[in-house]
Amino acid sequence: MSILSKLSFKDQAFKLREDAILDATTRILASKGFDLMTMDDVALEVGISKPSLYKHFKSKEDLVAEAMIRLLDGAQDYWAAMPADSGPLQKLKTLLEWAVRVRLAGGLPFLPSTSPQVRDMLTRNLRYVAKVVKLNGTLKDTVKLAKKQGELRQDLPDDVILFSYYARTCDPAVEYLRMYAKMGEDEIVGHMLRVFFEGVQAG
Template structure:
């Protein structure tokens, strides 16, 4: 093997990786725009600029395309968590992550999947990268939740799992879309409103 051939292979692999990345980005965008059912594989292929058959060489099914997009957003979330200052207060960490989730959705970059589709669920559960990422996220957020509850800043009477789900649910909160459609508020205002209702609730503060 000459050095040249090694470089060539590496280059090829880079190209392959770049193409797959382009595919996943497109899928991510389309899932955010129209959801899983409304997104067609033809559309993905057309947007990426390749033939549909080529797409199926990279990903074996539409479900796997969606899973790849979920892995991508999960990686982004993991990166964000890692960048949160370790010495911040636990409650502030949670708020920062919730705000990030909301901002990603407002930016139209949050893929949305139907939670009922069973074949999609099966594909996600079978996806090692997805499950590992989900576990990692849950563990780290769970740690912050328990810390905030011990500290007394987060309601200790709420089960940690309920808090975790409530935070995850901000990633697909329809209130964001409603308020955005209303056109009466900026994205920043919407984010603060939803963040406030999430942590402070609807009640007046005492």
């Protein structure tokens, strides 16, 4: 039984509206960025009044933080759903593919990397920080295991591999390939994975 089905009708409606608000926030942030996004933009996109929006989120900062937390939760859920027999390198490839597809769909895998203001704001959000630390720990352990099993290059420090991995999720090449090279989603994803993993995989 899903969490939503356990809620009262009123609470279900509230949760569904909140999800719609976060979806709208993600789309607007993808197109306008944090600085230009307003609460009016979000309310208009969802089709609700601004007072109704403030019943869910008291500020733009809280709204963006919750959108980022939901994204991290999505990454953790996707990781947890991978087959138990997947090797560490395969898990890293699968999650990066997910992240690039989220990006192509208008998601924001690592918005803080492009906005110091957002980064500073999120570092003060303890829920967000705890989830980042958890995901980073999982990925760092996976990189170590992949190196131990001979799947990743031994001459590259773990942090070089890990931070380069994160960088691929916010690489502007994704947009350029779609806009100017006229590539489809599957083609872009395939190229982005090859560009990264062919550089870090053991020969």
